[in-house]
Amino acid sequence: MSEVALLQLIGLIVVGLGVLILLFLKSMFIRVVGFVVIVLGTFSLIALGVPQMASLPPAVETFDLAKVKTPDDLAAIGQKIFFSKGQCALCHSIGPSASARCPDLKGIGAKLTKEFIYESLTQPQAYIYLDFRHEGVPKEYPARMPYISRNPIALTKQEIYSVISFLQKMSGEPISVKMEEVLDQKPDNLKVASVNISSHGLAHQKAVPGSDLIVHE
Amino acid sequence: MNRQIQQENGWSAFFHGKGRSILQWAVFIAFLVFPYFAFAGGAATEAMSVEYRDIPGIGSRNLIWVIAQQHLLLAGFVLGVPIFAWVCEIVGWKTKEPRYDKLAKEFTKLLTSAYATTALFGGILLFMLVGLYPKLMAYLSDVFFPSFVVYCVLFLLETATLYLYWYGWDAMQGNKKTFHLFLGLLLNVFAFFIMIVPNSWATFQASPVVVAEGTAIQRAWAATWNPTWWPINVHRLIANVVLGGFICGAYAGVRYLLAPSQEEREHYDWMGYVGNFIGVFGMLALPFAGYWLMREIYQYNQQMGITLMGGFLAWLFILQAMLIGVLFLGANYYFWLGINYRIPGVEQSYKKPIMTMLVVLLLALAVWMTPHSLVASLEEARKMGGAHHPLLGVFGVMSAKMTVANLMILVTFMSFIMYWRAGKQETATWAKVAKVLMGSALVLAGVAIIALGVYGYFVPALYRINVLSVSQVLIVVFILVTFTPLTAVLLKSAKTTHEMVWGKMPIRAGYSLVLNAVMVILLMSLMGYARSSSRVHWHIYGVMRDTSDYAYSPALGYAAAFMSLNTFLFCLLVSFIFYVATMGDKGKGHTKEGPRESSVKIPVGVEPAMAGGSASASERIH
Numbered sequence: 001m002s003e004v005a006l007l008q009l010i011g012l013i014v015v016g017l018g019v020l021i022l023l024f025l026k027s028m029f030i031r032v033v034g035f036v037v038i039v040l041g042t043f044s045l046i047a048l049g050v051p052q053m054a055s056l057p058p059a060v061e062t063f064d065l066a067k068v069k070t071p072d073d074l075a076a077i078g079q080k081i082f083f084s085k086g087q088c089a090l091c092h093s094i095g096p097s098a099s100a101r102c103p104d105l106k107g108i109g110a111k112l113t114k115e116f117i118y119e120s121l122t123q124p125q126a127y128i129y130l131d132f133r134h135e136g137v138p139k140e141y142p143a144r145m146p147y148i149s150r151n152p153i154a155l156t157k158q159e160i161y162s163v164i165s166f167l168q169k170m171s172g173e174p175i176s177v178k179m180e181e182v183l184d185q186k187p188d189n190l191k192v193a194s195v196n197i198s199s200h201g202l203a204h205q206k207a208v209p210g211s212d213l214i215v216h217e
Numbered sequence: 218m219n220r221q222i223q224q225e226n227g228w229s230a231f232f233h234g235k236g237r238s239i240l241q242w243a244v245f246i247a248f249l250v251f252p253y254f255a256f257a258g259g260a261a262t263e264a265m266s267v268e269y270r271d272i273p274g275i276g277s278r279n280l281i282w283v284i285a286q287q288h289l290l291l292a293g294f295v296l297g298v299p300i301f302a303w304v305c306e307i308v309g310w311k312t313k314e315p316r317y318d319k320l321a322k323e324f325t326k327l328l329t330s331a332y333a334t335t336a337l338f339g340g341i342l343l344f345m346l347v348g349l350y351p352k353l354m355a356y357l358s359d360v361f362f363p364s365f366v367v368y369c370v371l372f373l374l375e376t377a378t379l380y381l382y383w384y385g386w387d388a389m390q391g392n393k394k395t396f397h398l399f400l401g402l403l404l405n406v407f408a409f410f411i412m413i414v415p416n417s418w419a420t421f422q423a424s425p426v427v428v429a430e431g432t433a434i435q436r437a438w439a440a441t442w443n444p445t446w447w448p449i450n451v452h453r454l455i456a457n458v459v460l461g462g463f464i465c466g467a468y469a470g471v472r473y474l475l476a477p478s479q480e481e482r483e484h485y486d487w488m489g490y491v492g493n494f495i496g497v498f499g500m501l502a503l504p505f506a507g508y509w510l511m512r513e514i515y516q517y518n519q520q521m522g523i524t525l526m527g528g529f530l531a532w533l534f535i536l537q538a539m540l541i542g543v544l545f546l547g548a549n550y551y552f553w554l555g556i557n558y559r560i561p562g563v564e565q566s567y568k569k570p571i572m573t574m575l576v577v578l579l580l581a582l583a584v585w586m587t588p589h590s591l592v593a594s595l596e597e598a599r600k601m602g603g604a605h606h607p608l609l610g611v612f613g614v615m616s617a618k619m620t621v622a623n624l625m626i627l628v629t630f631m632s633f634i635m636y637w638r639a640g641k642q643e644t645a646t647w648a649k650v651a652k653v654l655m656g657s658a659l660v661l662a663g664v665a666i667i668a669l670g671v672y673g674y675f676v677p678a679l680y681r682i683n684v685l686s687v688s689q690v691l692i693v694v695f696i697l698v699t700f701t702p703l704t705a706v707l708l709k710s711a712k713t714t715h716e717m718v719w720g721k722m723p724i725r726a727g728y729s730l731v732l733n734a735v736m737v738i739l740l741m742s743l744m745g746y747a748r749s750s751s752r753v754h755w756h757i758y759g760v761m762r763d764t765s766d767y768a769y770s771p772a773l774g775y776a777a778a779f780m781s782l783n784t785f786l787f788c789l790l791v792s793f794i795f796y797v798a799t800m801g802d803k804g805k806g807h808t809k810e811g812p813r814e815s816s817v818k819i820p821v822g823v824e825p826a827m828a829g830g831s832a833s834a835s836e837r838i839h
Binding site: 003004007008010011028029032035036037039040041043044046047048050051052053054055056057058087090091102146150151152 | 471475519523539540732750758762768777778
């Protein structure tokens, strides 16, 4: 018997007990107990009727460099990370979504350079996206892209490159991530080239170093 | 009164006397010596390498869950009751009506009885956390040790003040009443700080602020003032009042059902009304505080926010909607029963408004409970064109839910206004104009709330959250803060057309009060689970990962079964505590000849000031 079935059985027994109390016992306090038992049993049964989803910790996966032979291998690993450890799919959609608060990533590999995507993941505040549809004076409650290279997500450099490869492949672009970049264990000093704002319709503001000020460009 | 307390024997004396002192000193000493044992070197070094311990069978996580939940529910009760007990005492002092003072004292008796048990569970929780989660507790102690000391001092101050407040009640009458009221104020101030200090430990786990440099006090202060600390403080402050009110209401409901005499029925009928009134009014403000908390969570970390409302915890909020809906229905139902049974003769004139309100509430509840993604088979999903129903899916988003939540608050408030005005006729010359204005404002408010909700479908999410939802809330707040004083002024000169009678409510009124309390307790358990689960596999989000065997969040059904168990255990616990606390009353209240007169007499036809009793009614008594 599955756990859900067992709990449903227990819930039914509990509710049944409450009904029996109300039907056959006269003591007012015990009848109140029976009433409470029915309410709690009913609540449990309803909760057991909705989709049951447990939240498991992400599996600890090691990035096996020996298995990466081609850029497509990298993209396959990147796809896995996108939907699991990276938690990208929690906020981003691939395809239009009217209620989304985060950019639609369909075709993003063609719109943005590898360097820009890397910086967006590791230093999202370098070019600040306060609201990806917003243009103008910064808003008080901006949407914030988390630092993917830090806790709680903490993707490694190799994992980030593999996600970028996936985004590029998904967008129909050739994968520009080089194997030397993936194999290089040194910290990255990637610099972002200037980006054409109109190509993706995003407003850019630049952070003033060492302060919380945001300067509109 | 002191001599009477000393004559109590058995469990009652234990809870009121020496036993409590021993318990509280034990907890205090445990707090002081724990850091010594935590940081002592030598043999402790090996112990420090142990990250987790387990309890066979139940499991360490489940054990902590049960103990922590009992402690939190009891703490919510003992921190919420002093607020309205003190206010009730002030009302009694100002109006010179002794029944309010006696009611305040009865509230305080319940609180005092539960206080020792709260401390007991707090001590047990501390020992279990230290023993079962040494890695986590060592880290938290390192960050928060200065606040542990503050907490111990506050605990002593609170206990001393409560002793004086409770035991000195009868002695501090007359000229000393103001001093007693001052003690009540102090009690609430200490209670507030006792709540917010451990709130910082819990909120730090969800939204940590870790400062590497600085003194111990600076680091503790930075960790205390984390992003979700104040939203939780406000939310819990209001929720404690709601919990305390509804539990006192349930206590009165059960006592009403068990009352052997008409005098006791009248008294507990009135007490039940007051408890429900306190719970309802706190409940009106609670969604706003919860909304602020949710916004701060999103602000701190979008992923945590989306996990809560769009991820694996999304269905939890459907359960929350269901519980809140039942609570709103139960609270309103109690008001409507009051109109029908306490004010005989007015039932027919309120039948249509009550029916309208019931329909609005049921529709609002249905919308609130509608999920965005339906449970559907592949075939059904193909027919629908996706996981969202083409029609009902429209109601599954926040724009619809914020709208109906605000409407439910408005309807509940109007139930109270209706109850307040029932059986009275306004005599002020401007009464007609005032009623027309109020009616128009109510209709306009409802239309505006719905219009803003519909508009919310066509604007970006951030605009809806920051502008439209806030506007809806402000409209409701405007109605609340204008209608209340306006109605009070209108009723000041009103004449009573139908007298209010107490002690005539049907049995289902008592059950309704019990249901409301159970719903609130379940809600606290549910939302506490939501807050803990939003951290997913982290002890301290993004800082300390949970590497134990229990680093997962169970499915909702399993969690709900645990919540139901916790709720049942808590109900049994408070029933036992209240039974013990009132054993002395039963001894005094009954003789061989029959029940004595209740110490609180409510004259027929008098409405308590909280229900807006008219001045003319008060004049008739005196």
